[in-house]
Amino acid sequence: MKFFLAAALLVATTSGAYVAPTTNYDRCLTPSEADDIATAISNGIDVDLFPDKVFPDQSSYWDMEYHGTYKILKNTQDTISTSYLLYQCGLSTMPFDETELAQFDSVFPVPYEGGIVVTATTQIPNVEILGRRDQICAFAITENLVSSPCLSQVLIPEGKEDGSVTILPLYNDTAVEDYLAANPDSLILGGSWDSAPKMKNKVVISDIGESPQKAIDDGVDVNEAQAEWLEPVGSLFNQEKFAHTYNLERKQRYECHTDNAAQLAAVADDARPKVLWGYFSDYSSGFDAPASPNYYVTYAEHCQADLLIPEEGKEGSIDSWGYKYMTDEEWLEFGRDADVWIYPSDNFNKLLSQKNEYLQQFKAVQNEQVYDYQMSGGEGWFEKRLAEYDIVLLDMCQVVGRNLETFPPHQRMWLRNVFTESPRTLGVCTDVDELFEPRHMECVRNDEAVNTDSDAPGILSEQPSSANQVGLAHAFLASMVLMWTVRA
Numbered sequence: 001m002k003f004f005l006a007a008a009l010l011v012a013t014t015s016g017a018y019v020a021p022t023t024n025y026d027r028c029l030t031p032s033e034a035d036d037i038a039t040a041i042s043n044g045i046d047v048d049l050f051p052d053k054v055f056p057d058q059s060s061y062w063d064m065e066y067h068g069t070y071k072i073l074k075n076t077q078d079t080i081s082t083s084y085l086l087y088q089c090g091l092s093t094m095p096f097d098e099t100e101l102a103q104f105d106s107v108f109p110v111p112y113e114g115g116i117v118v119t120a121t122t123q124i125p126n127v128e129i130l131g132r133r134d135q136i137c138a139f140a141i142t143e144n145l146v147s148s149p150c151l152s153q154v155l156i157p158e159g160k161e162d163g164s165v166t167i168l169p170l171y172n173d174t175a176v177e178d179y180l181a182a183n184p185d186s187l188i189l190g191g192s193w194d195s196a197p198k199m200k201n202k203v204v205i206s207d208i209g210e211s212p213q214k215a216i217d218d219g220v221d222v223n224e225a226q227a228e229w230l231e232p233v234g235s236l237f238n239q240e241k242f243a244h245t246y247n248l249e250r251k252q253r254y255e256c257h258t259d260n261a262a263q264l265a266a267v268a269d270d271a272r273p274k275v276l277w278g279y280f281s282d283y284s285s286g287f288d289a290p291a292s293p294n295y296y297v298t299y300a301e302h303c304q305a306d307l308l309i310p311e312e313g314k315e316g317s318i319d320s321w322g323y324k325y326m327t328d329e330e331w332l333e334f335g336r337d338a339d340v341w342i343y344p345s346d347n348f349n350k351l352l353s354q355k356n357e358y359l360q361q362f363k364a365v366q367n368e369q370v371y372d373y374q375m376s377g378g379e380g381w382f383e384k385r386l387a388e389y390d391i392v393l394l395d396m397c398q399v400v401g402r403n404l405e406t407f408p409p410h411q412r413m414w415l416r417n418v419f420t421e422s423p424r425t426l427g428v429c430t431d432v433d434e435l436f437e438p439r440h441m442e443c444v445r446n447d448e449a450v451n452t453d454s455d456a457p458g459i460l461s462e463q464p465s466s467a468n469q470v471g472l473a474h475a476f477l478a479s480m481v482l483m484w485t486v487r488a
């Protein structure tokens with residue numbers, strides 16, 4: 001390191017040139033910066049244009065290598081297995097020759113400034129969090145599935161006009177290739193079930209590829225693993241630092257809420273609440289039973305509740321396209337005693353009008369403890385719940401009776417009581433250029449709020465243990481400021 005500094009100083013004084021950046025470039029290099037960097041490299045200086053780096057912590061299927069003037073992003077999912085060369089925009093010479101470049105599935109300069117083609121709604125929050133909404137140029141998804149208020153506004157009603165977002169046909173690689181040919185400065189964000197993962201100008205970055213079973217095998221949390229894909233998305237724009245910080249703060253809130261739920265459960269002497277998770281499929285005429293492991297099982301565990309899982313061989317006698325569904329009788333036997341029923345669909349109220357007498361046999365229905373996911377709109381759940389997994393956890397804990405303390409106080413944002421609450425939406429967009437507005441609440445640690453027992457093991461973390469309301473307000477403000485400076 002000392003040698004490196006000395007060498008840098010030497011070059012700086014002799015040719016008056018390369019100064020190592022202290023943060024990743026948020027723009028292309030100028031021609032003179034590029035020349036200085038080329039000179040430094042030929043003088044044997046260990047150039048590093050990416051001082052902000054990200055590496056997977058919880059996720060299984062992405063990887064990142066940093067090499068001074070370029071980085072290599074990999075998707076290691078078996079069915080994808082791709083690598084991408086991301087080189088600093090504005091370099092005077094490419095770090096590889098033509099033949100070597102052919103080994104990469106896509107090659108493009110960063111920070112990436114061209115258009116983005118979105119192929120899955122879960123990609124939307126990541127792009128928005130990074131402040132890149134205005135780069136979205138096309139959707140290869142059905143437009144009525146888009147929930148983001150600001151994006152919906154660009155799509156509808158102006159969606160078909162020049163300059164606004166283009167809608168491409170679904171699952172049609174030819175149409176995507178045609179679009180690319182006409183718009184060579186576009187980059188496609190592929191998904192985990194992509195049929196053509198190796199298409200030029202495509203980067204497969206997909207949170208939903210993470211496997212709940214693999215997460216358990218590796219001792220990681222599947223919800224954290226999925227959300228961490230914000231970091232490789234950030235690397236496309238040299239926003240590693242911002243993406244990592246955002247991700248880490250969200251993870252800390254999630255873990256803090258988890259700790260609080262454990263503490264609440266430890267002092268409550270009642271039994272663990274039983275949770276039923278499932279919906280009636282009109283298409284398959286049966287109830288879709290929960291399967292373990294799964295993301296919602298993880299939520300229930302963190303809330304110190306027991307999610308009912310059918311015994312092996314008892315997943316249901318209806319076979320529909322290889323999936324098992326339960327008959328009314330089977331579902332009743334399985335779920336009648338659950339305290340809370342989470343209904344991950346939008347048709348409970350219809351079901352209630354059709355099968356009222358049947359449903360009244362469930363304890364959760366009698367007690368009006370049935371929740372669907374429509375508190376922020378039906379499609380919003382699919383688009384945004386991965387990005388707001390800390391908020392989903394708070395909702396889940398609240399409906400099982402564990403009211404976790406937050407600042408400001410938590411209001412449910414996803415789970416809606418189907419008896420007493422109306423479906424809501426993600427709100428309205430007042431200005432399409434406005435930055436992403438986070439909706440989370442800061443965690444107030446139980447030990448700060450209720451006791452100061454310093455002997456309690458394993459509860460305190462690196463979070464300031466003496467944080468008071470002022471400290472929390474400060475943290476809250478700081479995260480707001482962070483949001484507002486995303487494109488600074």
Ligand SMILES: *[C@@H]1O[C@H](CO)[C@@H](O)[C@H](O)[C@H]1NC(C)=O
Pocket residue numbers: 169172174175178
């Ligand atoms: C896919 O898109 C192309 C070009 O837009 C079109 O010609 C073709 O008919 C489409 N294929 C299908 C299966 O819809």
